[in-house]
Amino acid sequence: MKKNLLISILMTIATTVLLGIIYPLVVTGLAQLFFKDKANGQLIVQNGKVVGSRIIGQAFVGPSYFHSRPSAAGSGYDAANSNGSQLGPTNQHLIDRVKTAVASNQADNPSQPVPVDLVTASASGLDPDISPASAEFQVPRIARERGLSEADVRALVRAHTQFPQLGVLGESRVNVLELNLSLDAWVPRTGLHP
Secondary structure, eight states: OHHHHHHHHHHHHHHHHIIIIIHHHHHHHHHHHHOHHHHTTOEEEETTEEEEETTBOOOOOSTTSOOOOOOOSTTTTOGGGOOOOOOOTTOHHHHHHHHHHHHHHHHHOTTSOOOGGGTSOOSSSOOOEEOHHHHHHHHHHHHHHHTOOHHHHHHHHHHHEEOOBTTTBSOOEEEHHHHHHHHHHHSOOSOSOO
């Protein structure tokens, strides 16, 4: 009995040290060595200041910026509270929110149908990307606000469009933060945050 108890205690200590300390340190070290950017959250630094992450969305509300898709995570793009809205398609609150978002977007571009990802939140509420159609929908507003031609803004959107991996994995997408940073580098504004 004492022998079995001793073996159990030693195995607990050994597995705790091996799997709770050594393994995480080795994996963290390898990640820092081979995938430093990804291991550290793919942060974007500008002028020595972190302005965001490539993989976590943020709100852009100014008329001179491309807007992200809505977020249902906490108070909006709250990485500590990642979640979709949990509202079903017949929920009146969701219907009202989508109608309001559609009306707001149509005011900017009344001649075009509003892409669905501009009025609905993603499952995580933290999606950093929009569809190329959503970026294209916003081009007239951006061109007007920045004093640019629509062709130039479209070219910038095309330059930031990422296509499916291996041609089939995922959807085409545009990272909103990177697009807005390029837009600011081209035609400066007061900054990304309203």
